[in-house]
Amino acid sequence: MNIAGFVKTSFVDYPGKIASVIFTQGCNLRCSYCHNFSLIDKNDGSTSILPEEILKFLAKRKGMIDAVVVSGGEPTLQKNLATFIRKLKYRGFLVKLDTNGTNPDHLRALLDHNLLDFVAMDLKAPLSKYEQVTGTSCLGLSSVLESVEIIKSCKIAHEFRTTLCPELGADDIASLIIDFEIDANYVVQSCRSTERKKVSRNQQDLERLTQWSQQNLSFSFRGFEVV
Numbered sequence: 001m002n003i004a005g006f007v008k009t010s011f012v013d014y015p016g017k018i019a020s021v022i023f024t025q026g027c028n029l030r031c032s033y034c035h036n037f038s039l040i041d042k043n044d045g046s047t048s049i050l051p052e053e054i055l056k057f058l059a060k061r062k063g064m065i066d067a068v069v070v071s072g073g074e075p076t077l078q079k080n081l082a083t084f085i086r087k088l089k090y091r092g093f094l095v096k097l098d099t100n101g102t103n104p105d106h107l108r109a110l111l112d113h114n115l116l117d118f119v120a121m122d123l124k125a126p127l128s129k130y131e132q133v134t135g136t137s138c139l140g141l142s143s144v145l146e147s148v149e150i151i152k153s154c155k156i157a158h159e160f161r162t163t164l165c166p167e168l169g170a171d172d173i174a175s176l177i178i179d180f181e182i183d184a185n186y187v188v189q190s191c192r193s194t195e196r197k198k199v200s201r202n203q204q205d206l207e208r209l210t211q212w213s214q215q216n217l218s219f220s221f222r223g224f225e226v227v
């Protein structure tokens with residue numbers, strides 16, 4: 001496990017629970033709006049946080065920390081992910097995985113072995129814009145679609161979420177919902193400003209999405225000041 005960041009206490013990353021958040025190093029996507037840009041490239045692990053250090057901290061916080069969120073980067077790129085999660089589960093922590101869904105076999109294995117209590121998958125764009133938004137030209141969209149179906153059929157808490165980045169408008173959200181046949185547990189979240197690109201959100205898009213969310217399309221908002 002190459003762990004590049006650790007938030008000791010979070011009240012927002014695991015719904016209804018007090019959690020610690022682990023950020024793994026390395027991602028196979030290159031989204032322009034990524035707010036964890038320093039985690040995209042893999043490194044040699046020389047500056048990593050040792051898993052043992054995190055487990056030691058969590059042992060001292062047992063009873064105060066309910067859950068651990070494994071985020072990134074993309075956690076499913078980590079070879080020892082399952083081993084590390086087993087250690088968390090053995091110690092009695094709930095585990096939430098944040099994933100981009102590009103490794104369905106790894107995701108399925110974690111679910112089949114009952115290693116996850118919550119899974120959140122980022123849906124980056126409608127299929128027609130996926131490569132544009134993710135900055136990749138060789139992305140296997142079939143893997144993303146497979147992960148969506150795996151999560152839909154799983155027996156644990158889950159959510160799908162899309163960041164309303166500068167490349168997307170209201171019509172793209174509607175297309176995405178249709179492309180992936182999402183009818184529940186879907187969140188549209190605000191895009192943070194980054195050094196790479198300042199975010200400007202078209203107010204009309206936000207107003208249309210708000211209207212749709214109250215009518216025929218079922219989703220919620222996260223991180224917007226006014227919706």
